[in-house]
Amino acid sequence: MGVKLSCEKQKPIDEAIRMIKPGSRVLIGGFGNAGDPKRLIDALCSSRIGGLVIMSNDLGSPNVGLGKLLTNGQVRGLIGTYYNWNPEVATAYNEGRIFVELVPQGTFAEAVRAAGVGIPAFYTPTGVGTEIAKGKETREFGGKQYLLQEALKADVALIKAYKSDKLGNLVYYKTARNFNPVMAMAADLVIAEVDEMVPCGALDPECIVTPHIFVDVVVQGGEEK
Amino acid sequence: MKPIPEDDARRRIAWRIAQEFNKTESPVFVNLGVGIPSMVADYITNDRVFLQTENGILGAGPAAPDEAADPMLINAGRIPITETPGCSYFDSCTSFGMIRGSHVDATVLGAFEVDEEGNVANWIIPNGKQLGVGGAMDLVVGARHVFIAMTHMTRKGEAKIVKSCKLPVTGFGEVDFIVTEFAVFHFKEGRLFLQEIAPEVTIEDLRGMTSGQFEVSGSLVTMAIPESAREI
Numbered sequence: 421m422g423v424k425l426s427c428e429k430q431k432p433i434d435e436a437i438r439m440i441k442p443g444s445r446v447l448i449g450g451f452g453n454a455g456d457p458k459r460l461i462d463a464l465c466s467s468r469i470g471g472l473v474i475m476s477n478d479l480g481s482p483n484v485g486l487g488k489l490l491t492n493g494q495v496r497g498l499i500g501t502y503y504n505w506n507p508e509v510a511t512a513y514n515e516g517r518i519f520v521e522l523v524p525q526g527t528f529a530e531a532v533r534a535a536g537v538g539i540p541a542f543y544t545p546t547g548v549g550t551e552i553a554k555g556k557e558t559r560e561f562g563g564k565q566y567l568l569q570e571a572l573k574a575d576v577a578l579i580k581a582y583k584s585d586k587l588g589n590l591v592y593y594k595t596a597r598n599f600n601p602v603m604a605m606a607a608d609l610v611i612a613e614v615d616e617m618v619p620c621g622a623l624d625p626e627c628i629v630t631p632h633i634f635v636d637v638v639v640q641g642g643e644e645k
Numbered sequence: 646m647k648p649i650p651e652d653d654a655r656r657r658i659a660w661r662i663a664q665e666f667n668k669t670e671s672p673v674f675v676n677l678g679v680g681i682p683s684m685v686a687d688y689i690t691n692d693r694v695f696l697q698t699e700n701g702i703l704g705a706g707p708a709a710p711d712e713a714a715d716p717m718l719i720n721a722g723r724i725p726i727t728e729t730p731g732c733s734y735f736d737s738c739t740s741f742g743m744i745r746g747s748h749v750d751a752t753v754l755g756a757f758e759v760d761e762e763g764n765v766a767n768w769i770i771p772n773g774k775q776l777g778v779g780g781a782m783d784l785v786v787g788a789r790h791v792f793i794a795m796t797h798m799t800r801k802g803e804a805k806i807v808k809s810c811k812l813p814v815t816g817f818g819e820v821d822f823i824v825t826e827f828a829v830f831h832f833k834e835g836r837l838f839l840q841e842i843a844p845e846v847t848i849e850d851l852r853g854m855t856s857g858q859f860e861v862s863g864s865l866v867t868m869a870i871p872e873s874a875r876e877i
Contacts, residue, residue, distance in 0.1 A: 501779055509776050594734055
């Protein structure tokens with residue numbers, strides 16, 4: 421039985437990043453510049469680990485945040501919803517350097533959740549008949565068309581939370597929550613960057629958003645929220 | 646006909662849409678897109694109107710003044726906003742559950758084109774420079790009512806209300822209202838009706854600026870516009 425000791429969850433950032441294999445599918449939390457694990461992203465950029473498929477809402481701005489991974493040439497492909505904030509994405513795609521799979525934001529969130537809760541695929545009304553639907557199966561329910569979306573599972577999730585207790589129970593801060601609790605369920609290895617570590621019992625059990633069962637590694641970032 | 650400066654046009658559209666929500670007596674849940682739609686928040690005066698932004702807050706307040714801006718409290722357009730009493734935060738799945746699950750009464754979105762069948766194109770101009778869909782497709786199928794807030798024509802003077810969308814469509818037959826600086830249109834049973842007309846223009850002027858077919862509602866009225874400079 422490989423029962424983990426709770427204190428082993430906290431690791432230095434570099435050690436946590438070394439657990440990521442080249443070519444991994446990596447979920448990364450955040451929306452705009454809120455709720456992305458900035459220190460983990462910086463360390464991933466410095467590591468030069470390559471061939472990554474980044475699964476995130478957006479890709480920051482050119483050479484900023486997640487954008488740096490693309491500028492560095494560490495990205496093989498992107499699965500996400502909105503890259504208009506980073507024109508380098510369209511350029512890299514047009515030049516054939518990366519693949520891009522655009523998924524409507526609600527479908528993306530639900531596909532990540534599905535992966536985390538053991539559901540292989542689901543039907544959604546979003547995007548029926550549009551360019552997003554190309555190559556996807558449709559099916560009628562109650563006289564309406566729906567699109568089949570497969571779950572989006574990852575090897576690694578890098579997420580951002582506000583506080584963690586020693587077990588890895590997480591709480592979030594305002595709109596920095598976004599995709600983070602969902603991604604926490606959908607990867608084999610989940611690394612959470614947090615601003616603050618607190619003792620067990622310091623977080624109100626009624627207010628814990630991500631129970632520690634989902635979290636493998638916690639790194640302390642500091643500042644932010 | 647005197648042209649309306651673009652900033653005034655944008656404020657007029659946002660203000661007009663806000664009046665639609667301000668008249669409610671029961672709680673109404675509204676999602677605002679980026680651009681003109683986000684300006685609607687500045688004219689909401691009824692505390693029964695609850696603003697949802699898809700990045701995870703219900704009960705969003707207006708934009709935050711610079712000194713109070715919190716970079717971790719933003720709307721979907723990445724603009725720092727404020728809380729209102731009773732607001733709540735949630736993850737992206739719950740947020741789109743509210744939207745796709747028809748719990749959100751209305752969404753206000755911008756558009757490149759709307760056609761006479763209520764199809765809307767507002768997610769991409771295929772010019773090789775942009776790659777993004779965001780929440781637009783979820784919002785048009787999920788929200789109970791879809792309001793399009795857009796200037797009547799492009800800066801080049803081309804009609805945006807067209808016969809048939811040429812750009813990639815976001816959702817088919819989903820639009821309920823179009824509000825421009827010159828008119829309010831309403832889709833009823835798949836037909837487009839002119840419901841309100843701004844004081845500066847005639848129906849003939851509108852036909853000249855609109856390439857899609859529309860019918861004139863039997864109850865056509867003059868479009869309400871902000872009364873004073875203070876209001877806009």
